[in-house]
Amino acid sequence: MSNKQIDEGLKQWEELYSKSLPNDKPRTNRSNIKIKPIYTPNDWDSDRYMEDLGFPGEEPMARGIYPTMHRGQTWSQRQLVGLATPELYNTRVKQMIANGANALSMIPCNSVYRGLDVDLVDPVLLGTCGITINTVGDMAKCLKDIPIDKMSIGLNDPIPFTMLAQVLAHAKNINVPWNKLTGTSNQSDYISHYVANHMFFRLALKGSRRVQMDEISFLRDNCPGWNPVSVVGQHMQQAGATPAEAMGLTLSTAIQYGNDCVERGMLPDSFLPRFTFFFDISISYFEEIAKFRAGRRVWARITKERFGAKDPRSSRFKFHCQTSGVDLTRVQPLNNIARVAIQGIAGILGGCQSMHTDGYDEALSCPTEEAALISVATQNILKDEAGLTDVIDALGGSYYLETLTNQMEEEIEATISRIDAAGGMFLAVESGLVQGIIGESAMAHQEKVDSGEHKIVGVNAYVPDEDDASNRKVQPWPDQNIMAKHIEDFCSFKENRDDAAVQRSLDKLSEAAKSDNQNVYEQVVQATINNATQGEIITRLRDELGFGNPLINA
Template sequence: MPENKTEEMVERKKAFTTTVDGTVVNRVYTPADLEGLRQDEIGLPGEYPFTRHIMPTGYRGRLWTMRQYAGFATVEETNKRYKYLYEQGQTGFSVAFHLPTQEGYDSDHPLAIGEIGKCGVAIDSLQDMERLWDGIPLAEVSTSMTINATAPIIMAMYIAAAEKQGADKSKLRGTVQNDILKEYIARNTYIFGPTASMRLVTDICSYCAQNMPQWNSISISGYHMREAGATAAQEAGFTLANGIAYVQAMIDKGMEVDSFAPRFSFFFAAYTNFLEEVAKFRALRRMWAKIMKERFGAKNPRSMMLRYHIQTDGFTLTEQQPLNNIVRVTLQALAAVLGGCQSLHTNSFDEALALPSEQAVQVALRTQQIIADESGAADTVDPLGGSYYVEWLTDQIENKAMTYISEIDKMGGALKAIEKGYIQKEIATSAYNYQRAVDSGEQAIIGVNKFVVKEEHLLETLEIGIEVEQKQIERLRRLRQERDNQKVSEVLDRVRNVASSDENIMPVVIEAVKAYATVGEISDALRDMFGEYREPSIL
């Protein structure tokens, strides 16, 4: 066939692009597309700038941690789910707290009505935290906790519960999310204003740096921004801009960069556009390495390594034809693995309908195990490295994300950009464009705007009954009767005093939780000193 004939061949679409952001994808990539990209930008696994993996052995040494985010109803039900997941081969725990715990309200608060045990497990006091881990040795496991505004309180409860089990806190392994900036942008479980919140974030980071060398003191999260509508490049740029703000805040606190940065960790989403996601993870690793080395002068290579957890993206799951979600999650999980994550959560196929059932959770976990043991994807490090397309796209995403970071730098950093509403607006616009693309059919969603069928939902889904609320409120009432209330009120006064000083908040909060002060009471003591944040309405 003559060459010009190929040129004229009709293609399915006028233009092929990456997800929503409009980067045009060419028909084919060749070495010419990599001109200008230096070989040392790609490098080798385990070597700066870590584009290909942070470890030279990749998953040949150790597989990623299979860590399913779970929590619902009361601690008893959640404890049972954890033990089930562990028996099924999960290798790390990840706690979902219900919204009242995340936003600093006890279960009997008027705003908590209808929310008890819904989005996560109900934790009001240390008593609940102790029961959550009944029969699970905290000295031996690795636990991630998705908690932000109330992170000091929940972290204190975890430490206290572990110590009650006889564990040494310096040996505890795990992660506390502790990323408040993205709460103002997307996730919305803030309580206090940005200044007070940044102080609490850095208090936890420096407490961990001094007392808990194996604990990740923050998990800087792009996931929720992506869920809120960010493109891949926005997720990368905005997350690292937040990361820069946290590193700077720690330096401003007087800490030396290599003393805390090795325990900074990250959290991203994996969408279904498989190769774009792989490129994003590779770009992120390279960018963070350069930022830490060049911008902050880190010397320890561990400070330069972007270590991260992935959750397959919840927004991409469809209520329509829910079994199709198993396929989406598989593609997303494979992108996470080929991208080189350290830890992975795979969503359950029924999550656009309800909280996941046990069967759906098992399929989700098995998806990871099949990728690990059957697919061969974990057998060589960065198998897509050197692909003309993937390397080109890695470079594209890095450039776009760096442009966002420069833009934010010009505004005076992430905090300023959030106060101006810049990041929120960018994300809202991308979300709107995405919906428009779905509505017009330009972005196909199988079962939603293409290959639609009439269907009845026959899936068994998990439900949280009203008895959960009653049980939790009764438990709280009994706790308030049985504990030493004089002691509680004294320690809450001390919490207020420390909050208004420069002292690290963690030791006094640990004391407070040990006296069985509740999440709501300690949050109220902090509200007394810090006030509450009200979001500006940004559309």
């Protein structure tokens, strides 16, 4: 078919279209890209096939990072689970495994994120949104009867990675060699915490930077199957960044971490293969798929052009994704099952390596058991019933998707350039630039919701006359008796340990933090093996490396 024929056909169609739809309003996606009513070979042509797409597992990586993608191995179904006590977690996780979950994930209680042991927190808050896990003893209870050498473990474990230290200590206690462990340190991206999520950081920005490098280097030498860094776009997008901004800022963060590693004397091909990513999937379906495809291309280019990577594994953009909590509604919560399914499809067609689908009741409370099981079932339906895994990059070649992927790539590159111009991500965060970008986009999105331009069913469209809340089930708060028993256990754990050994290892930790050349993370692991609590470890590090105060702008 000649271009002339297409041009003529398009012209005719455009006339018809504008005649039948004279008041057609311009539409944009969340990344502010204008969306046309139709895309044709004039927008994207298969002449560009090799340049834009190529084949899975090969440059430019648009179609996927492995040759076989989901035909060979489907994504890890990694459901976040965080229940009040280690014992309750252990019970729930075994049930999830029996229902098809094939990887573990652990969310600690917010008190742990703040670096506080259970004896320092108002008991009414303990265990309300995650596991109260303070010691290697707690970790042993969480992982009881679970074959940790056969399951990939995802830990929501911010700097200084005390949960990972507990896993390592537990492995040592049950004689599992560290090189048999696989998993990922989620929440290792301290920059994302500073810009978007003022919860996980425990140390000042500079101290965090140092401990992260110590962790990467320690794990590279001692636990090579572990992914020490998961660069997180999810927080930024949940906080309001557009999908393109979230991707661009995440890649800028990865560039920063990569540069820090190089400055530490590490060779790019020794750390890049272990970099992983974590993204939000909003309900903007095509945009999300394009975001992932574009991100894969940009990362592959970054690893070659900026880091000179030679090992093909260095250029693989491995990512975990999670359906967007912000998109869920409190009104008519069962509708969220539909939203989560659509977001899940976007994650799969975007070529994810790992996924969490939200419980439908997350706008009401922490997920109930029923909701958690439905979200696992949602993934199973998508994986085994819907035929989504039959074809690799099934939407590739769509005029629209390819055009959109290219446009998203431009937007992503523009964000990266903006951060480059500010001296890199670290300085851009210190100066508040990134917080400003995210805040502005959050407000712009909110205005679209307020004006009704962005529709949310049940909230600003199809609003129900009455939303009967009376028979909604919510996850009950932890039984205060169980929690009291847990606190008691914690206190007796502290009483029964070798105090001198604890103090010695904490002193060594402080000393390492004071020095410029000792590995702090090695001492975190040693202190945990010697039964120091996460609160004690973090307190010592805060004394030396500074407290993580929020870097927010009003």
